[in-house]
Amino acid sequence: MxxxxxxxxxxxxxxxxxCVSDNEDFNDDxxxxxxxxxxxxxxxxxxxxxxxxxxxxxxNNPLRYYVQYWAATLYPAESRYNLTTxxxxxxxxxxxxxxxxxxxxxxxxxxxxxxxxxxxxxxxxxxxxxxxxxxxxxxxxxxxxxxxxxxxxxxxxxxxxxxxxxxxxxxxxxxxxxxxxxxxxxxxxxxxxxxxxxxxxxxxxxxxxxxxxxxxxxxxxxxxxxxxxxxxxxxxxxxxxxxxxxxLLTNANNALLTYASFAPNYNPIFDNLVASQRNDNVPANTLVNRMNAMSDPRRPIFFTPMEDGTYVGGIPGGRNSLPYESTYSHVGDVIKNPSAPGVLIEAFETNFYLAEAAARNFVVGNTVEHYYTQAITLSCNYWGVSPEETAAYLANPQVAYATAATTPLTGFPGTGTGTWQEKIGYQEWIALYNRSFQAWTAYRRLDFPILISNASSVPASDKxxxxxxxxxxxxxxxxxxxxxxxxxxxxxxxxxxxxxxxxx
The missing domain is CATH 1.25.40.390 (Serine Threonine Protein Phosphatase 5, Tetratricopeptide repeat)
Incomplete structure (x- = not known):
């Protein structure tokens, strides 16, 4: 073969x-x-x-910009949706x-x-x-x-x-x-x-x-x-x-491809951020600010802290101010680990799907609140958040399914109606932080989170x-x-x- x-x-x-040759072995080495x-x-x-x-x-893949997980600093073209260059x-x-x-x-x-x-x-x-x-x-x-x-x-x-x-x-x-x-x-x-x-x-x-x-x-x-x-x-x-x-309902069954800790088979994030000595992508303030407002325990894993222990993101699509090395938080070390796995499907993702299914009255064995809570718990577990921190996060009225999104967080866009789409949409978006393609799909399906495009986005995007x-x-x-x-x-x-x- x-x-x-x-x-x-x-x-x-x-x-x-x-080129063409009459020799039938022309392309054989x-x-x-x-x-x-x-x-x-x-x-x-x-x-x-x-x-x-x-x-x-x-x-290859600028979708971390699209779902406003990351913001660019020196080179903003792709964060403004330029696909053709x-x-x-x-x-x-x-x-x-x-x-x-x-x-x-x-x-x-x-x-x-x-x-x-x-x-x-x-x-x-x-x-x-x-x-x-x-x-x-x-x-x-x-x-x-x-x-x-x-x-x-x-x-x-x-x-x-x-x-x-x-x-x-x-x-x-x-x-x-x-x-x-x-x-x-x-x-x-x-x-x-x-x-x-x-x-x-x-x-x-x-x-x-x-x-x-x-x-x-x-x-x-x-x-x-x-x-x-x-x-x-x-x-x-x-x-x-x-x-x-x-x-697939438990983290033990997650579909993971574990990369090597050495070239050329290390994780592509390590390749692009560490091996390439590129530190000019920073977390976007859309995500950082929302996680800050809810005291999300995954912040120390997703982002690096500033000197005062806070987390600061850049403006999506903006040319963020210099010096970017010290002005913003950066991508967390766990995310940049050379042997960190690539993911095809995770248990928290399945549970969010089941939460959607239950919200639509499909017969899937439990309630939307059960699967929503289980999804957040599995995401926190995967990233090494302690059970105590996870429980405290789930008890937050802005996170608990019964009360989440009923009153939008101060300074954040939201409907205030607490629909299941909004509740699931925001939490699934956070959990999918390292899964930009699937996050883009969830955003398009649920219409949440509400993402505001930068005014400098390419005209073809209609802003x-x-x-x-x-x-x-x-x-x-x-x-x-x-x-x-x-x-x-x-x-x-x-x-x-x-x-x-x-x-x-």
Missing amino acids: KKIFLSIVTLTFLSLSS GKKSYDVPAESLLSNAQKELSDQLTTPSVN RLIPDTHWTKLYQDVLGNLKTSEEVLKAQTKPDATSASDWQKQQQNKVAILEVLRVYTYQILVDTFGDVPYSESLQNPTIVLPKYDNGEEIYTKLIARIDAAIAQLDATGASFDTGDLIYKGDVAKWKLFANTVKLKLAINIADLNPALAKTTAESAYNSGL KVPVRYTYPTVEQTVNGANWSAASDAIGGNLLTTKIFWDVK
């Missing part, structure tokens, strides 16, 4: 512009091994996925299609070409291979959801089919979601905890099929919650089915926080007809065009 993982865009571009084990391909896919979701690089959508697209989905597809092809070892029984071999393929499928569903949640309509049914299809059409985002729910159901049915899976190569669960099943059901719940405003009937049946099948990425520039150049049709179908290739599920 040759190691070929080129994105649909890259493949198209190469097919149109690469006789000195390089091209045989890659399925396990290595899985590892590569998992790491690329984690890297893209974790990195704070302005070339560094071709950020192109990078995100290529990373997910080529480096994640491409590796997963090739891994499955390698698996299907394998023959059973003599020492393994036919039934054990069948279970093992079935589990391996199902794990790859669960990760594919997870990745396609990210693509839809980023861009809207995207290549799906014709994606990753070069050379058969080099200019893939874009599928309707809502239809993709429906198909993803069917695909995750099929994958869950194939996961058999009585059988083995990957002995090596699985950087997340080390081949633990039971944990992958919890993860898969939680991906299913995540799909359901996103469409709850648009299609409550489908969301209800999907969420209840996921709940009844078993979810609002963007609700999608524009399509990659290369798609317009190479796949123009399909790009144009998709842009028209979603209502315009704009930062302000909402993803199909964002209906409120």
Whole structure:
């Protein structure tokens, strides 16, 4: 099996512009091994996925600015939603299609070409291979959801089919979601905890099929919650089915990819802030001030204190004053640890989804208040907050579910009505501090927290926080007809065009 993982865009571009030779061995390097084990391909896919979701690089992922976790100092362009200077959508697209989905597809092809070892029984071999393929499928569903949640309509049914299809059409985002729910159901049915899976190569669960099943059901719940405003009937049946099948509900089952403490496999945050000697990103005052107002015990972990023990954030989208080294708090040392894990799903996140489900009267075993409280508790536990500090925080009237958001904190925007969307929205936003993509999705779904865009934001944003990425520039150049049709179908290739599920 040759190691070929080129994105649909890259493949198209190469097919149109690469040099050509009549020699059939023209592209073979006789000195390089091209045989890659399925396990290595899985590892590569998992790491690329984690890297893209974790990195704070302005070339790859500026979403910490969008949800106002961080503020820039020296270079504010990306914090003002300039996506095009560094071709950020192109990078995100290529990373997910080529480096994640491409590796997963090739891994499955390698698996299907394998023959059973003599020492393994036919039934054990069948279970093992079935589990391996199902794990790859669960990760594919997870990745396609990210693509839809980023861009809207995207290549799906014709994606990753070069050379058969080099200019893939874009599928309707809502239809993709429906198909993803069917695909995750099929994958869950194939996961058999009585059988083995990957002995090596699985950087997340080390081949633990039971944990992958919890993860898969939680991906299913995540799909359901996103469409709850648009299609409550489908969301209800999907969420209840996921709940009844078993979810990722404890920190022991979090989907984590632990990085190494050394180059080149350390955490991308360490890479961008410490190894690169960049100290010019600071926590945003939107988050810092709100956490200050509630005496949130996670502040010493998320941020560094000033000399007087307080926490100070910069203005989102602003060119924050110098000297920035001593004027503001900075990103906390735990967050910058080189071996800190990347995260795909956490238990607190699942509990917030269940809180939303309960608020919508889905049958998920408990009340919205129970899951809300459990989510905050799990987040505090994960970051090492003591049980006493956690209990005190939950007793704060601005945090306790019964009273939270009924009267907005002084100086903070809020409705004062104490809706479940507002209560969950603010606390989920805080808990997702190190998970910027998922925080952006929650913000768009719940419409909380209330985020005020900087007046210097690019005109294309209409002075609002963007609700999608524009399509990659290369798609317009190479796949123009399909790009144009998709842009028209979603209502315009704009930062302000909402993803199909964002209906409120």
